[in-house]
Amino acid sequence: MSTLLAPAPPRERVLPLRLAGHTTDVVIRFRPGRGGDLLVCIHGFGCAKESFDSGYAAAALADLSICAVDLPGHGASGGLPEVDDVIEAYAQVVAAVAEQLAPRRLFLLGHSMGGAVGLVATHAVPVDRFISVEGNLVAADCGLVTQQTATQSRDEFVTTGYARFLTELAASDRPDLRQWAGWYKQAEPAALHRLATSLLAWSRSGELLARLRQLPGASYVYGVNSDLRHLLPHLGPTPAYPVSGAGHFPMVDNPYEFWQVVAAALGR
Numbered sequence: 001m002s003t004l005l006a007p008a009p010p011r012e013r014v015l016p017l018r019l020a021g022h023t024t025d026v027v028i029r030f031r032p033g034r035g036g037d038l039l040v041c042i043h044g045f046g047c048a049k050e051s052f053d054s055g056y057a058a059a060a061l062a063d064l065s066i067c068a069v070d071l072p073g074h075g076a077s078g079g080l081p082e083v084d085d086v087i088e089a090y091a092q093v094v095a096a097v098a099e100q101l102a103p104r105r106l107f108l109l110g111h112s113m114g115g116a117v118g119l120v121a122t123h124a125v126p127v128d129r130f131i132s133v134e135g136n137l138v139a140a141d142c143g144l145v146t147q148q149t150a151t152q153s154r155d156e157f158v159t160t161g162y163a164r165f166l167t168e169l170a171a172s173d174r175p176d177l178r179q180w181a182g183w184y185k186q187a188e189p190a191a192l193h194r195l196a197t198s199l200l201a202w203s204r205s206g207e208l209l210a211r212l213r214q215l216p217g218a219s220y221v222y223g224v225n226s227d228l229r230h231l232l233p234h235l236g237p238t239p240a241y242p243v244s245g246a247g248h249f250p251m252v253d254n255p256y257e258f259w260q261v262v263a264a265a266l267g268r
Contacts, residue, residue: 008032010056010066012076017096019072019089020081026069026093027076031056033065036104037128039266041068042094042121044112045146045199046192048075048183051111054255060263064107069097071117073191075183080191086198087113091120098125107266110135112248113146113195116202119211129217131265134248137209140230142200149196162189176249212238219265221258223250241265 010031017026029049039061041052049068056066071090073080083089094117098106105128110118115135122130136142145165152161169181202208212218213236220238222228223246232240241261246253250261 010053015097015100017093019093020083022081024072024081024093025078026072026097028067028069028097029053029056030067030101031065033061034063035065037063037107038065038067038098038101038103038105039107039109040094040098040101041066042090042108042110042114042117043068043071043074043183044114045195046074046184046187047111047114047180048186050075051179051183051249052109052251054251055259055262058255058259058263060260060268064266064268065101065103067097067101069094071114073188073195075186079188080194083194085201086191086195087116087120087202088198090117091124094118094121095124107131109133109262111251112136113199116199116208119208119215120202122211122215127217129219129266130212130215131219131221131262132212133221133250134223134226134228135208135212135220136199136203137212138206138231138234139200139204142203146196146199149193150200152193154190154193157193158189162192176247176252179249179252209234221250221261221265223247223253225253239265 010029013028015026016023043051049070052068070077107129108118108127109131111133115132169177218238220240224242225247243250243258250258
């Protein structure tokens with residue numbers, strides 16, 4: 001009887017990518033699978049590729065290649081060049097990473113802000129399945145963090161606002177927020193400020209929700225402890241999958257169930 005080999009451990013790779021006329025080093029964590037299918041995971045605002053580390057050990061995804069990306073200005077990646085639209089630029093980065101890895105079939109998963117990036121990226125690269133994990137879709141999805149960042153001046157946020165919020169996260173009694181603090185302190189304050197402005201504009205436009213509802217193979221995953229009454233009734237034909245015992249970071253709060261839900265949404 002044949003025995004399936006265990007998947008290889010994830011390894012970090014540096015991909016030099018052109019963005020706004022500059023070369024930016026984008027760091028990914030990649031685990032090759034046994035087939036030609038690839039799941040690219042896109043982190044949230046001020047987060048990092050490590051937010052998806054629990055997925056590499058998920059038995060339900062053992063045959064799948066998995067790649068998590070540090071977007072420019074986040075994690076271990078290089079800085080974010082001056083761009084007109086940060087969400088659009090991040091979507092180009094995701095598309096370029098996927099094209100370099102050249103999968104047979106591409107699945108995108110975006111958490112929070114990464115959900116907006118993933119939706120925009122579906123117009124740049126062929127995607128078989130897309131999963132929004134509490135991704136930004138409407139104006140109400142931009143919580144106080146994004147709004148307060150965008151309403152500060154760039155200098156105010158860089159000099160005081162960034163450090164003040166990082167201190168609040170680190171002192172939280174919630175494990176998910178303290179974990180966020182570890183990722184947030186790696187992010188570039190100026191990049192976060194420009195990102196918040198771009199994310200607000202996209203979320204208020206109505207374009208993101210319209211794209212999700214019209215996208216074949218799209219689904220929405222959320223933590224049952226999140227208050228999403230403003231959104232869930234408006235998802236239309238898009239299937240929604242709850243994760244028990246979880247809030248805005250279901251991959252941190254309940255990783256075992258989260259990745260089972262992801263596998264189900266991918267039809268695996």
